[in-house]
Amino acid sequence: MAGMVPDQTPATSGDGYRRVVGPLLLPTWAMIGIFLVVPVALMAVYSFLTKEFRGGVDWQFSLAAYDQFFLNRGLFGDEPPVMEWTYITIFWRSIWQAAVATALCLAIGFPTAWFIATRPANTRGIWLFLITIPYWVNLLIRTVSLKFLIRDNGPLNEALMGAGLIDGPLPLVNTNLAVQLGLFYSYLPFMVLPVYAAVERYNFAYSEAAADLYASRWVTLREIVLPIVKPGIVAGCLLVFIPSLGAFLAPDLLGGAKTFMIGSLIDEQFKGSLGNWPFGAAVSMILMTLVMIALLVYARSTAKGGAA
Amino acid sequence: MSDAIDIRRVVKRYGTFTALHGVSLTIRDNEFFTLLGPSGCGKTTLLRMIAGFEDVTQGEILLFGQNIAGLEPDHRPVNTVFQNYALFPHMSVLDNVAFGLKMKGMAAGPRRARAGKMLEMVHLSAFADRLPAQLSGGQQQRVALARALAPEPRVLLLDEPLSALDLKLRQAMRVELKQLQEDTGITFIFVTHDQEEALTMSDRIAVMSAGHVQQIGSARDIYEAPVNRFVADFIGETNLLEVEVASVQAGMARVVLPGGQQVTCPSATDTLGRHALSIRPERLSLIAAEGDMTATVERVVYLGTDLQLLMRLDGGADMQVRIQNSARTDVPQIGARLGLRIEEGAARLLAD
Ligand SMILES: Nc1ncnc2c1ncn2[C@@H]1O[C@H](COP(=O)(O)OP(=O)(O)OP(=O)(O)O)[C@@H](O)[C@H]1O
Numbered sequence: 084m085a086g087m088v089p090d091q092t093p094a095t096s097g098d099g100y101r102r103v104v105g106p107l108l109l110p111t112w113a114m115i116g117i118f119l120v121v122p123v124a125l126m127a128v129y130s131f132l133t134k135e136f137r138g139g140v141d142w143q144f145s146l147a148a149y150d151q152f153f154l155n156r157g158l159f160g161d162e163p164p165v166m167e168w169t170y171i172t173i174f175w176r177s178i179w180q181a182a183v184a185t186a187l188c189l190a191i192g193f194p195t196a197w198f199i200a201t202r203p204a205n206t207r208g209i210w211l212f213l214i215t216i217p218y219w220v221n222l223l224i225r226t227v228s229l230k231f232l233i234r235d236n237g238p239l240n241e242a243l244m245g246a247g248l249i250d251g252p253l254p255l256v257n258t259n260l261a262v263q264l265g266l267f268y269s270y271l272p273f274m275v276l277p278v279y280a281a282v283e284r285y286n287f288a289y290s291e292a293a294a295d296l297y298a299s300r301w302v303t304l305r306e307i308v309l310p311i312v313k314p315g316i317v318a319g320c321l322l323v324f325i326p327s328l329g330a331f332l333a334p335d336l337l338g339g340a341k342t343f344m345i346g347s348l349i350d351e352q353f354k355g356s357l358g359n360w361p362f363g364a365a366v367s368m369i370l371m372t373l374v375m376i377a378l379l380v381y382a383r384s385t386a387k388g389g390a391a
Numbered sequence: 392m393s394d395a396i397d398i399r400r401v402v403k404r405y406g407t408f409t410a411l412h413g414v415s416l417t418i419r420d421n422e423f424f425t426l427l428g429p430s431g432c433g434k435t436t437l438l439r440m441i442a443g444f445e446d447v448t449q450g451e452i453l454l455f456g457q458n459i460a461g462l463e464p465d466h467r468p469v470n471t472v473f474q475n476y477a478l479f480p481h482m483s484v485l486d487n488v489a490f491g492l493k494m495k496g497m498a499a500g501p502r503r504a505r506a507g508k509m510l511e512m513v514h515l516s517a518f519a520d521r522l523p524a525q526l527s528g529g530q531q532q533r534v535a536l537a538r539a540l541a542p543e544p545r546v547l548l549l550d551e552p553l554s555a556l557d558l559k560l561r562q563a564m565r566v567e568l569k570q571l572q573e574d575t576g577i578t579f580i581f582v583t584h585d586q587e588e589a590l591t592m593s594d595r596i597a598v599m600s601a602g603h604v605q606q607i608g609s610a611r612d613i614y615e616a617p618v619n620r621f622v623a624d625f626i627g628e629t630n631l632l633e634v635e636v637a638s639v640q641a642g643m644a645r646v647v648l649p650g651g652q653q654v655t656c657p658s659a660t661d662t663l664g665r666h667a668l669s670i671r672p673e674r675l676s677l678i679a680a681e682g683d684m685t686a687t688v689e690r691v692v693y694l695g696t697d698l699q700l701l702m703r704l705d706g707g708a709d710m711q712v713r714i715q716n717s718a719r720t721d722v723p724q725i726g727a728r729l730g731l732r733i734e735e736g737a738a739r740l741l742a743d
């Protein structure tokens with residue numbers, strides 16, 4: 084047996100299987116190491132270093148980045164520390180913007196996914212393809228285009244005024260709404276695809292059984308369909324919410340000073356001599372920690388719900 | 392007795408394919424009515440139209456005298472035990488059974504109590520908290536039954552509800568279902584392709600084939616007096632012989648057997664000429680002397696309680712004979728030439 088070449092070993096026999104798969108897993112471990120562990124470790128380390136004035140860091144331990152985030156010591160840093168609200172406000176605003184964008188994506192994405200999943204099997208591929216086509220264009224270009232569409236003398240406002248629905252242009256650019264629209268447009272397919280996958284697997288015999296047992300359409304949706312396709316919805320919401328939270332293109336291009344978000348804050352710390360690498364790293368760490376805690380809380384709550 | 396369901400010349404087309412060709416049936420209140428037929432004959436289609444999941448292409452369906460064409464499924468006093476169960480995968484067994492009651496607005500307390508009772512009835516009380524995926528096929532089927540019965544529908548539609556059970560359990564469930572139907576007085580429309588199931592449980596049976604109803608009647612009617620080849624062949628086993636009709640009068644025909652002898656038998660036709668004669672294998676007896684026909688034993692198949700003899704008539708046609716396998720039976724030798732006597736009421740002349 085020892086001399087046997089691996090590809091003759093039946094894949095089901097435990098030892099042989101492991102012997103073959105072990106080396107084959109190397110690329111996976113390499114991927115995880117290079118693209119996940121190393122960057123996150125670097126970020127964690129940098130957040131505890133000292134800022135260097137031309138950008139970059141001095142290799143000297145410091146809590147200054149976290150201090151700057153949470154505490155306000157006055158303009159010259161000599162007053163007694165009080166709570167710093169600036170960055171927490173930015174966090175809160177970002178969470179709100181991302182939540183609205185996620186809700187928008189769900190409101191539009193769920194019916195879209197439902198529509199595609201209920202088409203005849205041979206046409207679903209075409210619909211999915213159509214959904215993805217706009218996303219072949221670079222995100223920057225799409226976001227700028229959106230700005231052109233909604234600006235004061237853009238096609239949307241011109242059309243509305245032409246139709247006599249409004250007297251002056253709607254001030255859309257530089258508002259929260261514009262940012263939310265931008266995020267919604269950026270991440271919509273991340274909602275549609277997982278929800279589609281879940282609805283496509285849904286067995287419509289359950290809906291018939293519910294109707295047979297006197298459930299109306301809405302009740303069937305609420306009591307049967309949504310709980311069964313929930314994993315797809317949760318996946319879609321995460322895939323939209325998390326990148327929305329850290330997005331900076333849409334807020335930068337479509338928003339203004341009042342819509343400043345975490346992504347832009349981090350982005351600024353790594354630009355030119357005005358940046359602050361340790362602070363950018365610290366903000367990223369705090370954001371990541373928050374997201375992880377939220378995910379853990381969610382996972383625990385569903386694990387409990389499933390067992391009850 | 393009033394009519395629970397009146398199906399009038401119902402046609403169902405899927406595109407160019409016609410699944411039902413003008414089916415007419417009347418099902419009485421409190422009746423155990425069975426739709427029996429081979430796979431693909433349209434049994435499920437008919438059931439789904441009664442439940443409201445399929446549109447009726449032509450014709451109409453009356454439920455207790457009311458045309459239900461415009462009624463959505465959730466407004467029909469009809470529950471279904473689905474062929475694939477369709478238990479809600481995210482709900483416990485108890486919640487599945489209680490679902491219909493919840494939809495009818497029953498409060499949580501009485502609802503759980505009644506669902507518990509239903510589970511007791513199908514012997515699944517111990518499984519109330521499990522998810523459907525944690526049950527065997529047979530257990531799932533019984534949950535589906537309890538779920539459909541819980542809201543006390545006026546009509547229960549059962550689409551092959553016993554098909555996933557093993558023989559022993561199936562036989563036990565047949566008795567229980569029949570008992571349940573008599574106790575509750577609910578009209579049962581039971582779909583099966585298992586003729587034994589149909590014969591043992593039903594008040595009346597509709598035999599279907601290829602979208603047509605071939606015959607409606609009690610188990611005895613259908614077995615003893617099949618109207619055509621399909622019914623005679625599908626229900627039980629039979630020998631079909633091409634015979635010449637010598638005379639026919641008042642439902643009795645005199646026919647010429649392949650050997651030349653003549654017998655008189657009940658007839659489903661009143662025309663002369665060549666027709667099919669159906670003879671049940673268990674109603675032929677073997678005799679040493681010349682009988683109504685003479686045949687040679689070609690094979691003997693051991694079936695346990697019975698012996699099945701495959702014989703060849705002198706005229707060339709094949710003939711099956713079934714004899715009881717008692718201790719005193721002397722097993723015929725292969726190649727033996729024996730006489731066959733057609734017992735009283737064993738043969739019937741068919742219409743086509
Ligand atoms: N949605 C549909 N589209 C096209 N043809 C269909 C559809 N549903 C059923 N049929 C056809 O209608 C015929 C009757 O189907 P049905 O399901 O009623 O058969 P059945 O008698 O219940 O068979 P089984 O015993 O296998 O369940 C079949 O030939 C089937 O292929």
Ligand SMILES: [Mg+2]
Binds near residue numbers: 434436474550
């Ligand atoms: Mg069927």
